[in-house]
Amino acid sequence: MMPDIELLFEIPREEKFGELSNTVALSLARHAGKSPKVLAEEIVKHLTGLLEGSPVKMRIEKVTVEGAGFINFYYTQSELARVVGLIRSEGKDFGKPKGISPKKVLLEFVSANPTGPLTVAHGRQAALGGSLARILKFCGHEVWKEYYNNDEGVQIDTLGESLRFRAEELIENTKKDMPENYYRGAYLIEAAKAALGICGPARFKQMSPKDRFEWAKKAAKDAIFRGIKKDLEDFGVSFDNYYSQEELARSGKVEKTLQELRERGVVFEEEGAVWLRSTKWGDDKDRVLIKSDKTYTYLTPDIAYHHEKFNRGFDELIDILGPDHHGYIARLKASQAALGHDPKKIRVLIAQLVTLYEGGKQVRMSTRAGEFVTLREILDEVGKDTGRFFFLMRKFDAHLDFDLELAKSQTPENPVFYIQYAHARIESIKNTFGKKESDLPWQDPAILLRLDSAQELRLLRLLSQYEDTVLAAARTLEPFRLVPYLTELAGAFHKFYAEKRVVSEDADLTHARMMLVLSVQSVIRSGLELLGVSAPLKM
């Protein structure tokens, strides 16, 4: 009996081990009763026999046994150089992973409560979601981006009270002691001023306390939500839909979902409250749906919302949440399982915290005190490109140190410029070359054969790894995987540039190198596009 072995090829970490590597001999050695090396030799011998007379043979330079029993495949130069023609013919689609079955994905992210401006934490989630959507779309999935707007409830009421308080301060021209739980940020004073400007002080004075509150609540929500949308827009992140919790409540879907849960017999009453038996699906404890004061918990409308997502026909739900929500995942999944959905179709990404540094000193943040660093400040200080790049540089489940000073510096230690510089530098070479791209002999293997230096082969190898990188990013939902790849590609280009001249007397060599360099530019542009970072022609 054969043991269950996966026959997987991998790209060796080091170039000197060829383009593809296989470890069957290592895993089968014990079963075969031979040393891995001997077994590998036998496999290679057999394989070379099979290759004889096969068209594949033309594409493989050699197959060797190295190390403990690794079987390494080395491509011929012409096989490596094929990627150049491919990049040209596939154009923008180059790197799009093959053989993916398209899914309908609902990507929910940011979803910040409209009680204040977006913070750096939201910035990270926005960058992550925006980039993830681009990557999944590039892979052929249908992606719908949604922002769940938590526009009702206790916090929103408090927000309304806070604005009313500010408005009264302005009208009476006094300073009063603000209640402890109110929102104290300066943005509410601005919003109050603007709202009073529209309504007029006279009308405000005539309002009853209740009218003042309703008026203030609406003004606050509108002002803050407008600001949030503007921040996101300037950050280059767009949504297909803003889903209002208030509208969800009005639609009666929350009650309908509760009814469904009751019919499924997964709800019970105890101590005057209504509970979901979420422990049945792995949650730590059962959860309250309706409190003893008859109001809903946060969970209840959110269950209805996710139920609604499934009912709208999405195959996969991705939620991006902050680290303070990880305790929430189990109950959310349990609730959907209770409604008959497959909880494995929900993928929750927890974006860990961002710590801001300014010249080695930590910048403190606290929402309550109203002193926090906003996404707007990041935009103003470092710009969209650098901001997005920095937020995506690390994997999202690790804490992120964001050094404002480094991000602001237009110096070589800033990694985003390193990549953009390569792109701009190639544009400059293009200008020196002066002829049209379309006139180049893109599909001429004889000319591409001239790309035979170590630097050129390295670039060819890297270019052919782009698709794998995109695929890995999509599979793990980690856009950051593109960052080391692009840095390496840019680095390989800079090294090539320092050692070889592209435009020279030798016409064929010039053409070959132009095609190579333009291919590099095209892949850098594509990769930056997936991150949501621009690829400037000049810097």
Add this chain to the structure above:
RNA sequence: GCGCCUGUAGCUCAAUUGGAUAGAGCGCUUCCCUCCGAAGGAAGAGGUUGCUGGUUCAAGUCCUGCCAGGCGCACCA
């Protein structure tokens, strides 16, 4: 106390998900522009992968137990 995340070079992080001699950037020490953009390139120094035991051909990666840091454990949202 329980759960999740993290621990790798002086600093910030990688390591193709279990592969070969653990790699980059910054910082430090030296070099390289008569020539397509020096926002660049080359060389050097820097490591017991927090500690411990295990699993196997192979462990930074998986499992046990500790240690340290962060975040959570509501009839809040």
